[in-house]
Amino acid sequence: MHRLPFDSLKAGDKLAKSVFSHEGRKLLPVGTVVNEDHLNILYENNINDVYIEDDNSCFINLPRAYCEDTQKQAKMLMEQHLESRSLVPPVNNPKVKDTICKIMDEMLGSEDIITCLANMKFLDEYTFEHSLNVCLLSLVMGIGIGYNLRRLEDLGVGAILHDVGKLRIPESILKKPAKLTDEEFEEIKKHTIYGYKILKENKDISMISAFIAIGHHERYDGSGYPLHIKRNNIHECARIVAVADVFDALSTDRVYRKKMKLNEVIEYITDFSTNYFDRDIVNNFVGCLPLYQVGTGVILNTGERGLVANANKVMPTRPVVKIIYNRKGIKLKRNYKIDLTKKSNVLIEGVCEL
Structure with missing residues (x-):
C-alpha cells in the first residue's frame, strides 16, 4: 500500500486503510473500491490523501524522522537484549556478542532494511519486536552451527525480514482480534510468498534471505506452507528461522x-523436532539453553521436590532428578532418582529452593 494525494485518486482504486473525517467519524472502510460517490464524500470532507492498495508497492512513504526513530529503537532493543541477558539462549561469549553486534550494525545501517522495519513497526509493534528477537535467536544458532560472516549476514537479513510479506496483508485480517476464518487464514499464509517477492526484487538482498521469507513456515515433514516441501528441500537458513520464529512466538504474551x-x-x-523441525538444528539450539543445571532445585507435577542430578543436553527439560521431598512435603531419609526421559507423564513444573 502507499499514500496517495486526493487529486491522484481515481475510481477503481482500493483503500488500504479506513478513511476518517477530521472529527474522527469513519467515512469509508478499509477495502472500499472507490467510485464517484466516494470521491465526492472525500472532497466534501476535505480529505487530502488516503492509503491505497498497490501490487507494485507495499510500503508507506513514512517521514524520515520515523525511520530514524525506528533505527534507534531497533539498536536500543538489540543492545538491551545482549546486555541484560534477556535473550534465551544468553550471549555470554564476547566473540559471539561482537559478531552479532557487527552484523546488526551492518543491517541496521541499510536504508532498505530500515524502510522495511519502519513499515512493519508502523503496521504492528509486535511484528517489529518479534522480527528483532527472531533475528537474534537465528544468529545465535547460525554461529553455533559454524556459519561464516557472509552466511550469517544473509541469515540475519532474512530473519529480521521474515515477516515483511505481512505488509501486503489487509490490516483488517492482520489485526483481527477474533479467530480467523479459513479464507482469512489462507490470506495470511500468502505473506510468505509476498515476502519472497519483495526480497527477491531487491538486488542488494541475497536470495538466501528471500528463501527464508518463503520457507520459514515450511515443516520438515512437508506439512507446512506455502510449497509443502520437505527436509533438505527447505533451505537450511529457513529451517533455522522456523525454530526461532516458533520459539519467540510461544515465549511472548499475545491477546489470545x-x-x-x-x-x-x-x-x-x-x-x-522429528516432524516439524530439523532435529540437528533443534539439538544445537536447546544445547545452548541454561535450563536445569546440576544442583538446581525443581518441583515436579507429582508434588515431589528434588535436585537435578544429571543434566540432559539433548532433552534439557528431562534431566535426572534426585528426589529429596515426597509429594506430601516430607523430607526423605533415603533419596531416589527419577530419569524423566523414562517417565513421560512426569514433568518439571518449576524451579524451587530446597
Whole structure:
C-alpha cells in the first residue's frame, strides 16, 4: 500500500486503510473500491490523501524522522537484549556478542532494511519486536552451527525480514482480534510468498534471505506452507528461522493466549523436532539453553521436590532428578532418582529452593 494525494485518486482504486473525517467519524472502510460517490464524500470532507492498495508497492512513504526513530529503537532493543541477558539462549561469549553486534550494525545501517522495519513497526509493534528477537535467536544458532560472516549476514537479513510479506496483508485480517476464518487464514499464509517477492526484487538482498521469507513456515515433514516441501528441500537458513520464529512466538504474551514457560516451549520444540523441525538444528539450539543445571532445585507435577542430578543436553527439560521431598512435603531419609526421559507423564513444573 502507499499514500496517495486526493487529486491522484481515481475510481477503481482500493483503500488500504479506513478513511476518517477530521472529527474522527469513519467515512469509508478499509477495502472500499472507490467510485464517484466516494470521491465526492472525500472532497466534501476535505480529505487530502488516503492509503491505497498497490501490487507494485507495499510500503508507506513514512517521514524520515520515523525511520530514524525506528533505527534507534531497533539498536536500543538489540543492545538491551545482549546486555541484560534477556535473550534465551544468553550471549555470554564476547566473540559471539561482537559478531552479532557487527552484523546488526551492518543491517541496521541499510536504508532498505530500515524502510522495511519502519513499515512493519508502523503496521504492528509486535511484528517489529518479534522480527528483532527472531533475528537474534537465528544468529545465535547460525554461529553455533559454524556459519561464516557472509552466511550469517544473509541469515540475519532474512530473519529480521521474515515477516515483511505481512505488509501486503489487509490490516483488517492482520489485526483481527477474533479467530480467523479459513479464507482469512489462507490470506495470511500468502505473506510468505509476498515476502519472497519483495526480497527477491531487491538486488542488494541475497536470495538466501528471500528463501527464508518463503520457507520459514515450511515443516520438515512437508506439512507446512506455502510449497509443502520437505527436509533438505527447505533451505537450511529457513529451517533455522522456523525454530526461532516458533520459539519467540510461544515465549511472548499475545491477546489470545498467555506465553508459555521456557520449559514448556522447549518441550514443544523438542517433541516436534522429528516432524516439524530439523532435529540437528533443534539439538544445537536447546544445547545452548541454561535450563536445569546440576544442583538446581525443581518441583515436579507429582508434588515431589528434588535436585537435578544429571543434566540432559539433548532433552534439557528431562534431566535426572534426585528426589529429596515426597509429594506430601516430607523430607526423605533415603533419596531416589527419577530419569524423566523414562517417565513421560512426569514433568518439571518449576524451579524451587530446597
